[in-house]
Amino acid sequence: MSLAPAANNILLEVRDLVKHFPVKTGLVGTRPLRAVDGVSFALRKGETLAVVGESGCGKSTLARVMIGLIAATSGDALFDGKSTARPKGAWAREMRRELQIVFQDPYGSLNPRMTVGTTVERPLVIHKIGGSAAERRERVVELFRAVGLNAIHLNRFPHELSGGQRQRVAIARALAVRPRLVVADEPTSGLDVSVQAKTLNLLKELQRANDLTYVFISHDMRVVRHMADRVAVMYLGKIVELTTADELFTSPSHPYTQALLAAVPDTDPTRRRAAVAVEGDPPSPLNPPKACRFNPRCPYATDQCRTIEPQLVQRGAAAHATACHRVGEFQPQEGRLPGA
């Protein structure tokens, strides 16, 4: 079964991507920390794919590996058919322009000794975009306007701006070089709630205006609902569910996804909710459980789950893929699940 959309609509194809970090154990030994452990999916042009999961599930590492910021252990990601894991020739440089990232902490990602105007201008200099110094400055002013800042902010330093303004600078810097793919790694989680909404709406506006494709990393399902066209749910380095946002939020089929959604506070007490409670913390990616990695925390686990690894398989007509042996055998009931 292929999870790939029509070939001419694919911007990025991730193929069996693996990232293991060696971790010292004892005096001489090392063991692999399996941050990303065999992930495949295709990203469509112009869409927002959200990657969700608990802290430590590998979502941020996946994003960094697939855009070539950190080296893959194995596998590859093809951007318009060109490798991001092993880029060659001019593409190695071009890739740095085409694929951009906005980090969670704008303060940490901006140079504190550089004015924010210069920060946004630097990528234009590095990639030789914008012609003369005056033309580059004009482009920076234009970018500042696009993200809701104005010319008076150009000569400010990061510490002179609010958190929301700093994140706008980071977004302007990412867009300066006219990328086609932007990874937004928890871009609003460090911001006040009122600023979060404005920043999310800004990202949507910029996507429409600049024909951008987003990979949106988040642990906040309400933010994901607002932003995503499709959602990939990650657990311990693997994708366990991948489908459209509408399908995921109305018919989640993996017990872990159901648990994530059940944990979202709901202002409507009459709404029918799945009550899948997942106990404890996720196991360590240094020593993931055999077969289904979710089995020690899953209320439906059977011997099959503990011995055979479930594959990410599409079932039914909808583009809805799930890695679970028991899909369809259980459905969320009102406030209770069979066997829970």
Ligand code: SF4
């Ligand atoms: Fe639970 Fe088994 Fe499905 Fe894993 S494969 S999520 S243990 S039911």
